[in-house]
Amino acid sequence: MTETPEPEVLQDAPHRTVVRVGDTVRRPTHPWSPSVHALLRHLERVEFPYAPRVLGVDEEGREVLTHLPGDSGADGWARIVPDDGLRAFARLLRAYHDAVAAFRPPPELAWCTGRAGLREGEVICHGDFGPWNVVWDGADPVGLLDWDYARPAAPAHDVAYALEYAAPFRDDEECLRWLRHPAPPDRRHRVEVFADAYGLDSTDGLDSTGGLVDAVIDVQEQTATLVADLAERGQEPQRGWVADGRLTELRRRAAWSRAHRHLFA
Incomplete structure (x- = not known):
């Protein structure tokens, strides 16, 4: 009889x-x-190699997914410097958007936003x-984790969300202390590198650096609104974030981005 491995x-x-x-x-x-499981099963059908596969729900009511080996979490910050x-980070996002383009979820399936x-x-x-949600093998992304906040939106939403962290839309002190940058980043250059690697063009409606910057700030503000909504609905970790002052921090970051827009465009 095969013994069940000890949980890690x-x-x-x-x-x-x-x-x-x-x-x-x-x-x-x-x-x-x-809804998330339907999405992941679509990605399996189209052979998108970076998503975990859904194996079902266990006796404790937990979802069971395949494990994606590699480095993730805080290790991811240094990989995109x-x-x-x-x-590579931008190309992974484009590969996902290409893979999901044909997915039409059943109309009764709602997402974290309720839509x-x-x-x-x-x-x-x-x-x-x-x-932090990318699995890395050295310099190469090999997986994409944490699909709980998948939702209907224009692809530009994911692009802007990713750019907030990739540019990053943070002050120099945070870039140096927490985000693994050895020197203050050239934010405009990084926005341009990401946009080029993703393959943005005029058909995306974000064909200028300025348009991208405004989109990022809009998503920062939308994220704060979503956190407030989920917290009000009793969802965690958002309820804990609001209690700990995280919502105030999210709004402060959006205000910083508006005040320092000249660093990006």
């Missing part, structure tokens, strides 16, 4: 515990998990495309 705790936070059991990962479900890593259905020009965005 991958994340132990107040709002969720994520464990690895052998080659699987067990995570708590949400009311919108059926060099231009080559930044380009169901797709409007003209929308896809199911990843919704949390940051370097």
